[in-house]
Amino acid sequence: GEDVEQSLFLSVREGDSSVINCTYTDSSSTYLYWYKQEPGAGLQLLTYIFSNMDMKQDQRLTVLLNKKDKHLSLRIADTQTGDSAIYFCAEANAGNNRKLIWGLGTSLAVNP
Amino acid sequence: DVKVTQSSRYLVKRTGEKVFLECVQDMDHENMFWYRQDPGLGLRLIYFSYDVKMKEKGDIPEGYSVSREKKERFSLILESASTNQTSMYLCASSHGGLLGWSTEAFFGQGTRLTVV
Numbered sequence: 464g465e466d467v468e469q470s471l472f473l474s475v476r477e478g479d480s481s482v483i484n485c486t487y488t489d490s491s492s493t494y495l496y497w498y499k500q501e502p503g504a505g506l507q508l509l510t511y512i513f514s515n516m517d518m519k520q521d522q523r524l525t526v527l528l529n530k531k532d533k534h535l536s537l538r539i540a541d542t543q544t545g546d547s548a549i550y551f552c553a554e555a556n557a558g559n560n561r562k563l564i565w566g567l568g569t570s571l572a573v574n575p
Numbered sequence: 576d577v578k579v580t581q582s583s584r585y586l587v588k589r590t591g592e593k594v595f596l597e598c599v600q601d602m603d604h605e606n607m608f609w610y611r612q613d614p615g616l617g618l619r620l621i622y623f624s625y626d627v628k629m630k631e632k633g634d635i636p637e638g639y640s641v642s643r644e645k646k647e648r649f650s651l652i653l654e655s656a657s658t659n660q661t662s663m664y665l666c667a668s669s670h671g672g673l674l675g676w677s678t679e680a681f682f683g684q685g686t687r688l689t690v691v
Contacts, residue, residue: 511679566617
C-alpha cells in the first residue's frame with residue numbers, strides 16, 4: 464500500500480535554515496501536505512503543494528517537490544524557537560480523496 | 576475560523592468501561608475522522624465518515640465503533656476500554672462531497688485518554 468517516510472528528529476540552531484525531508488511511494492499522489500503539531504495541540508496545515516508544481520514559497524516556508532524521485536521537502540528559513548514542533552508530511556490522491564496517508568512526523572528542536 | 580472541538584482534553588477511565596469521545600465541527604464539513612497518535616507510530620486512522628450515518632473502517636478499527644447521527648458530530652466509542660487503548664485521540668474534519676473535496680483537514684486539540 465501507500466507509504467510516506469520521514470526522518471524522526473532534526474535539531475538546528477536558532478537563525479539557521481531547517482530542511483525536513485519526506486519520501487512517498489504513491490505515484491498517483493495529487494496533493495502533498497505539511498502539517499505542524501505544537502506540544503499538546505492538534506495538527507494544523509502549514510502548506511500544501513499540488514503534484515503538478517515543483518516549488519511553492521510562502522514567507523519563510525519553501526516546499527520543493529521532486530515528482531520523479533517522489534521526494535518532498537520543507538525548508539524553514541531563519542528558524543525560530545517557536546518553530547519547535549512535530550512536522551508531518553501527508554499525501555492524498557484523487558482516487559482515495561477522503562483519506563490522507565501520513566508520515567510518522569519529524570520532531571524539530573530549535574536550540575538558542 | 577473553522578473549529579473542531581473535542582469534548583475533553585484529558586480523560587481517565589477504568590479497564591472495561593464504555594468510553595465516549597465526542598467531536599463537533601462548525602463548518603458543515605462532510606468528512607470527519609478519528610485518529611489515534613502514539614509515539615513512534617504517528618497518526619493511525621481508526622474510522623472515518625463522509626456523510627451522516629455513513630462510516631468506514633480505517634486502519635485500526637478493532638475495539639472501536641463510531642456514530643454519526645448529525646453532520647456536525649462524530650463520536651468514537653470504546654465498547655470495553657483496555658490499557659492498550661491509552662493514547663492521544665485526534666478528531667479531524669474536511670470538506671467533501673460530490674463536487675470535490677478540500678485540500679485541508681482541520682483538527683481538534685486532542686483527547687489524551689488513559690485507561691487504568
